[in-house]
Amino acid sequence: MTSAVTRAEVCAIACAEAWRGDGEILASPIGLIPAIGARLARATFEPGLLLTDGEALLGQGTWAIGAQPEVIEGWLPYRAIFDLIYNGKRHVMMSPSQIDAYGNVNISAIGDFRRPKAALLGVRGAPGNTVSHPVSYWVPRHTPRAFVSRVDMVSGIGYDRAAAAGEPAAQYHELRRVVTNLGVLDFGGRSHRMRLASVHPGVAVDQVRAATGFELEVPHHVPVTREPSPAELLLIRSVIDPDGRRDREVGP
């Protein structure tokens, strides 16, 4: 018997789908739900993906959150990750603190950069990632504070900035999708503006609109995010996240 599918499990599937079709590249999930999604994608429909242990080892097989892979297939210290990024064979899913309609994101500082209201991590790899290879985002709490009309410090660049900065910035720039606790968004709107691609089961379109601090493009028909198959559910619940950490990150 299986209990009802939780919101966290739908989010994990929506994250997994980000890597569909990517083939033999490095999937770099930052955070718990993206990590579940990436392992699920490789265990099912995208077996060619490469995954790290979160540090410098590439592992084979499917291992649980908090555990270590049984088989090591490669060595990927930061130096090699940077080379791989410049080479482009990577698709990262990061968690921004702010994101705008074109996909510009901020993980550096809220408010004036010189004296921020809140100092965050710093721009980290975001400037290089977004001009080098596909990037997706995971936002665990979809709110107007996260989805803003203008981000305070552009760390990873969106479609408008990429176009304005010229070919070296735009050539390899590609934002795939934004997964949130409410739905999935992509950049298929006019001039690559953010568009609602699906709402999670039980979420109304107006709920997503109200939680977004800019005008969201909403197509006539908005599909519902697919639920995991029984086999996928079994993988999530028994193999990848047996401790149920996912439901503590995303409420029902």
Next chain:
Amino acid sequence: MRRKVMTAADVVAELRSGMTVGVGGWGSRRKPMALVRAICRSGLTDLTVVSYGGPDVGMLLAAGKARKLVYGFVSLDSIPLEPHFRAARQAGAIDVAEYGEGMLQWGLYAASCRLPFLPTRAGLGSDVPRVNPGLRMVRSPYDDGKELLAMPALRLDAAIVHASRSDAHGNAQFLGPDPYFDDLFCMAADRAYLSCEKVVPTPELTASAPLQTLRIQRWMVAGVVEAPHGAHFTSCAPDYGRDEDFQREYASAAADPAAWAQFRAAYLDQDEAGYQAAVAARRAGARLD
């Protein structure tokens, strides 16, 4: 062959206020904390600190040693945000040059190759050039004519790094999974100082570990300091992991001035031996609880 073994105090005596100092490691991983603690105890001031930042940055800020930070991020890894860094930034108390992680690597690599800059895509279109108005563009002289960002060399007066093992001459070894960018820090610096868990006779370096662990060679190193547990409380795999419990104590103390004064009195207002003894006593106490 020259023996370069010295004490942390000898290293500090070779540094000067106002210097640009690079710190190896990454976040809260294999930071040369014994050397950082020695700098914190010293009279040095106005340092420019270049780092993939972790508690090294936090400690130097708390001790009033840094005038400027050059970094891609500052984080304690398992605790995402560094409290001293946040406080200094939010008070507007520190000059900063914030770059992408790859830009920082390029700056160190340019310095280590003695080039004025290296071209990169990283940073294009972002606000990194806005907050670093000194950054310039460069046009490819070839038929593509592409305009790229010219990341300037980040030349260091000194670098401090922490390795697993070293011989007395500065041939050093990393036994953990990631050498980070420590060799670039050493090569970008006029003088590099390397602390290590253990100084061993040269033949021991290759007796039980593969050649590829020998990432740092003596030509890069000016001084070697034996500092067991010298990366504490950051990780130094495989000798020890991050002391998560101690890091939590550090982070919660750092968020409150009174608690920080207590933390400083308990651990920092003494020499390295005193620090390590206090940490060991703390650990023994935790086992008794």
